[in-house]
Amino acid sequence: MNWFYSTIQAILNGLLTGALYGLIAMGMALIFGVMRIVNFAHGAFLMLGMYATYVLFQTTGISPYYSFPLAGAVLFVIGYATYMGLLRPIRGQVDFMVILLTMGLALIITDGVQLIFGADYHQINIPLLSKNIRIGSQISINAPWLVSFAIAAVLAVALYFVVTHTMFGRAARAIAQNRYAAPLMGINVNRVQAISFGIGSAAAGIAGALLLPVFYLFPEVGNQFKLKSFVMVVLGGMGSIQGAAIAGLVLGVVESLTSLYWGNEWALAVDFVIFILVLSLKPSGIFGSQRA
Amino acid sequence: MKRFYLLFPCVLAMLIVWAGCHGGEGNTIKIGVVTSLTGKQAAFGQAHKNGYTIALDEINAKGGLLGKKVELDYYDDQSKPDQAVQGVSKLVDQDHVTIILGAYSSESTRAIVPVVTQKKIPLIIPTAVADNVVETGSPWVFRICAGAESFAAATLDFLKNNGDPKTLAIVSENTNFGQANSKSMTEAAKAAGLDLVDSESYQDSSPDYKSLLQRVKNKNPEVVYFASYLLDASTLMRQAEQVRLNPKYYTSAGTGFAAAEFPTPDKGAGKYAEYTFSVSQWLPSAKWKGSAEFDEKFFKLTGAHPAYHAIEAYAALVVAAAAIDGAKSAQSQALRDTLRQINLAETPFGPVKFDSRGQNLHPVLVTQVQEGKYKVVWPLDAAETKPIIPTPEWSKRQ
Numbered sequence: 001m002n003w004f005y006s007t008i009q010a011i012l013n014g015l016l017t018g019a020l021y022g023l024i025a026m027g028m029a030l031i032f033g034v035m036r037i038v039n040f041a042h043g044a045f046l047m048l049g050m051y052a053t054y055v056l057f058q059t060t061g062i063s064p065y066y067s068f069p070l071a072g073a074v075l076f077v078i079g080y081a082t083y084m085g086l087l088r089p090i091r092g093q094v095d096f097m098v099i100l101l102t103m104g105l106a107l108i109i110t111d112g113v114q115l116i117f118g119a120d121y122h123q124i125n126i127p128l129l130s131k132n133i134r135i136g137s138q139i140s141i142n143a144p145w146l147v148s149f150a151i152a153a154v155l156a157v158a159l160y161f162v163v164t165h166t167m168f169g170r171a172a173r174a175i176a177q178n179r180y181a182a183p184l185m186g187i188n189v190n191r192v193q194a195i196s197f198g199i200g201s202a203a204a205g206i207a208g209a210l211l212l213p214v215f216y217l218f219p220e221v222g223n224q225f226k227l228k229s230f231v232m233v234v235l236g237g238m239g240s241i242q243g244a245a246i247a248g249l250v251l252g253v254v255e256s257l258t259s260l261y262w263g264n265e266w267a268l269a270v271d272f273v274i275f276i277l278v279l280s281l282k283p284s285g286i287f288g289s290q291r292a
Numbered sequence: 293m294k295r296f297y298l299l300f301p302c303v304l305a306m307l308i309v310w311a312g313c314h315g316g317e318g319n320t321i322k323i324g325v326v327t328s329l330t331g332k333q334a335a336f337g338q339a340h341k342n343g344y345t346i347a348l349d350e351i352n353a354k355g356g357l358l359g360k361k362v363e364l365d366y367y368d369d370q371s372k373p374d375q376a377v378q379g380v381s382k383l384v385d386q387d388h389v390t391i392i393l394g395a396y397s398s399e400s401t402r403a404i405v406p407v408v409t410q411k412k413i414p415l416i417i418p419t420a421v422a423d424n425v426v427e428t429g430s431p432w433v434f435r436i437c438a439g440a441e442s443f444a445a446a447t448l449d450f451l452k453n454n455g456d457p458k459t460l461a462i463v464s465e466n467t468n469f470g471q472a473n474s475k476s477m478t479e480a481a482k483a484a485g486l487d488l489v490d491s492e493s494y495q496d497s498s499p500d501y502k503s504l505l506q507r508v509k510n511k512n513p514e515v516v517y518f519a520s521y522l523l524d525a526s527t528l529m530r531q532a533e534q535v536r537l538n539p540k541y542y543t544s545a546g547t548g549f550a551a552a553e554f555p556t557p558d559k560g561a562g563k564y565a566e567y568t569f570s571v572s573q574w575l576p577s578a579k580w581k582g583s584a585e586f587d588e589k590f591f592k593l594t595g596a597h598p599a600y601h602a603i604e605a606y607a608a609l610v611v612a613a614a615a616i617d618g619a620k621s622a623q624s625q626a627l628r629d630t631l632r633q634i635n636l637a638e639t640p641f642g643p644v645k646f647d648s649r650g651q652n653l654h655p656v657l658v659t660q661v662q663e664g665k666y667k668v669v670w671p672l673d674a675a676e677t678k679p680i681i682p683t684p685e686w687s688k689r690q
Contacts, residue, residue: 006506009535013502038429118368119330121523125558127293132534216523218332259503264494265466267503 005138010256016145018252019152020207023153024225025232025244026159027203034196037087037094040102042204042229043222044109048210049075049205050221050254051113057124057212065147070208072202079201083194106222114219123216149209155206155210156245159199163241172196174238231275237285246286320363321356321622323377323612324389324413326404327605328396331371331498335522335553336396336601342367343592343598343605344393346589349522352607357616364609365389369400376400380407390624391416391615393608397521398422398469398600406433414614414628415555418604421545422472426649434631434646436611437604438654440472443545443571444480446656447517450569453482453679457514457540461490463504463528464519473519473545489513496524505535515541516522522548533686540682542568552599555664565661567683572657573600574641575668577676582640599666608656 028042038046049071053064060071064071082105090097131143163169171192175182183189207225215221232251236243258266278285308439327342348364356362367379376395383389392408393416395401401420408415409430417425417435421443426435451457451664460481464470468609481488483511490511492504505528508516516539520528525548532542544550547572553559554652574580576587576597586606590598611634619630636644644652658670660679 002510006510009506010503013500018502055682109643118334120334121332123523123526125562130533140536142531183624211499216497256500256503259500260506263492263507264501264504265499268495 002138004232006260007257008261009139012139012141012147014253014256015249016141016149016252017256018249019149019156020210020246021225021228021232021252022248023152023155023203023210024207025229025236025248026156026241027200027207028229029200029233029236029239029241029244030159030163030172030203031200032233033176033241034268035087035175035193037098037100037197038095038230039197039200040099040226041082041106041109042107042201043224043226045078045201045204045222046208046211046224046225047113047217047219048078048109049208050217051117051208052205053209053212054122054124054217060189063126064124064209064212065144065151068151068206069217071205071209075205076198076202078205080194080198082201083197084190086191087197088194094115106226110219110222117219119219121216121218124213126213129213142214145214148214151158152207152209155203160245168192168195195216209215228271231271234275234283235278235285237287240285240287243285243287250286320361321358321360321390321616322365322387322634323609324380324383324387324392325364325366325396326360326369326383326392326400327366328371328400329366329368331369332523333371333396333521335551335559336419336547337368337371339552339599339602340394340396340605342590342594343418343602344609346586347606347609348595351613357613358620358622362613369395370541371397371400373397373400375518376404377407380404380411384408384411384413389413390622391612393418393605393612395420397467398425398472399467400424402468403435405430411595413624414631416608416617416631418608419601422468422548423476424468426651431632431650432628434611434652435639436607436644436652436654437573437600438656439651440476441480442547442654442656443473444477446571446658446670447477447479447543447545447569448484448486450658450679451541451543454670454679454688455540457486458519459487459489459511459513460510461466461492461508461513461539462488462516462517462519463492463494463508465496465521465524466493467619469521469545469547473517477517477519477545486515488557493526497525498520499527499600500531501528502531502535505532507617509535509537510551513539515539515543518542518544518549518552520544520548522551522553525549525551525554526561526564529561529568532592533564534688538683538685542683544568544570546571546573546600549598550659550666551601552596555661563664563689566664566689567661567680569660569669569679570666570668572659572668573654573657574603575666576598577658577668578640578642578662579674580640580642581638586640603641607639607644610639610641611636611644 031039052074053071086139128143133141171187232247236247255267258270329339351362369376381523391414398420409432414432421439423439462474464474555565615627615630619626657668659666662671668674668676
């Protein structure tokens with residue numbers, strides 16, 4: 001009987017974690033969808049969002065669950081500037097150059113943070129951390145994760161709305177469909193792409209802010225999430241943001257169930273098993289975008 | 293004429309290199325130290341550094357060694373084994389140290405054992421507990437602290453005399469430290485007739501161990517034995533409360549569960565650390581001569597009381613100094629030979645004498661966190677107080 005409730009609990013935990021994963025992946029999917037750029041600095045942006053929130057918490061005591069929009073704003077500016085200043089000049093070059101540039105950027109950001117803050121780990125302690133919501137005697141939900149799930153869900157819906165119902169969203173989708181015809185329709189391609197990069201980076205920054213209370217902070221924290229993002233973006237269908245969101249939830253649940261039934265170490269391996277399976281069997285992912 | 297212009301920078305370069313090589317000799321004795329001043333295990337590296345500093349000040353206050361001032365040459369391995377290996381190369385080949393203390397973790401220490409063996413430099417290990425660091429047969433390795441086997445033996449000894457539970461689950465991190473302790477406890481538990489109902493190995497630094505803890509809970513062990521570093525120890529205990537894992541005993545292989553920060557709320561598990569048992573190599577209340585003084589000096593230096601990692605570093609330097617003094621030389625071979633024979637009856641860390649493997653037979657205590665403080669509960673002749681058994685269930689705690 002215990003295994004039944006344990007499974008329900010694992011699925012719940014997986015959904016909660018998966019929402020955060022999904023938010024990170026949506027950011028990466030947006031950037032890839034509009035610009036065909038694989039952003040290897042995505043994890044570093046998440047880390048910057050975490051540090052910004054941490055510093056704010058240490059100086060003013062504002063909880064990350066209130067200050068996350070600031071992390072989003074900071075990363076939007078950084079993302080916009082990165083696109084305009086670093087990526088736009090090398091548009092038209094081989095994709096490999098773009099990858100190298102974002103990888104280099106990630107290294108610089110990570111090492112820079114390590115120089116300024118040191119390689120030490122930091123954690124914050126907020127009262128919400130010890131609050132658990134209990135359903136019956138067998139199921140419990142840790143409050144901070146529920147709050148971050150709610151915030152991530154609202155942001156995901158908002159992002160989907162922006163992409164499907166606003167002029168900006170239509171411009172972004174137009175560029176995604178045909179980069180050369182878009183400017184002929186009067187779209188300012190550079191500006192839309194820069195804004196998209198900014199929004200995608202902001203998603204990573206906000207995810208970092210939401211992650212801060214339940215995890216700990218160190219310069220290389222972004223790496224594990226960056227790797228997972230690749231898996232999710234591929235699983236969801238390259239460039240599909242709703243696919244990435246669903247893939248996030250799926251990954252969270254699969255990891256959690258694997259950890260329950262086979263042990264914690266298998267949970268990491270399963271990410272990459274999924275990655276390889278999707279790439280070899282259905283490269284276009286769950287939402288099967290035609291740009292596989 | 294052009295040839296002379298080339299000659300000048302060459303000679304200058306040679307002079308610089310020569311000065312660099314020989315600058316270390318002369319009026320100080322340099323002892324190399326590898327530890328984790330930054331990275332995952334920075335808290336322990338800092339404890340090391342504080343312990344080394346106290347010992348260094350004492351040695352220099354007494355006039356140093358062989359009439360010279362003693363200096364410590366630190367190398368920060370950033371909690372990474374490959375950096376520790378680089379560190380040994382730098383300390384030996386560039387800085388010409390003749391003896392090395394360190395590293396902190398079992399993973400880094402295991403990595404540097406072949407290097408010091410190859411370079412023929414004696415290594416004094418302060419804190420790495422994995423037994424494979426003293427089982428390579430290298431004649432250059434000396435370990436001050438007790439190892440994983442002793443941890444398992446002491447824990448089982450305590451359990452047998454305090455309720456004699458029959459079922460055990462092991463949860464260990466997956467680097468050398470965790471694996472060594474898992475192996476030692478598995479073998480020792482089998483020999484003692486306990487039933488190992490579950491053994492989990494985890495990737496450190498994850499945000500979510502709830503499924504792992506649920507697996508342990510489903511097997512219903514009376515005892516859970518953790519082998520974790522500080523960050524994971526905190527996460528595990530917090531999430532153990534969320535999952536409502538209620539074994540009769542939370543035990544551990546020290547380290548994260550014995551760190552000075554572990555019972556604190558902002559750098560550790562806070563109230564979730566309460567009632568956990570841990571093995572310990574030393575506490576400020578230990579009855580060895582100099583223990584209380586070390587505690588005082590450490591408190592004056594840092595504002596907090598030391599855990600055993602700090603005094604292990606202190607002891608390592610004290611032993612190195614005794615070796616240099618006894619050998620009347622800082623030469624590596626002479627130091628090694630002296631260390632083999634050394635027999636210090638009294639240090640604040642207890643007596644130090646190395647066996648044929650280079651292992652010091654250091655006694656292991658068992659402590660319990662009571663009201664946020666570590667209290668010795670075993671063995672009886674060292675116990676300060678009685679253990680609180682069984683561990684109160686999470687829902688019944690305030």
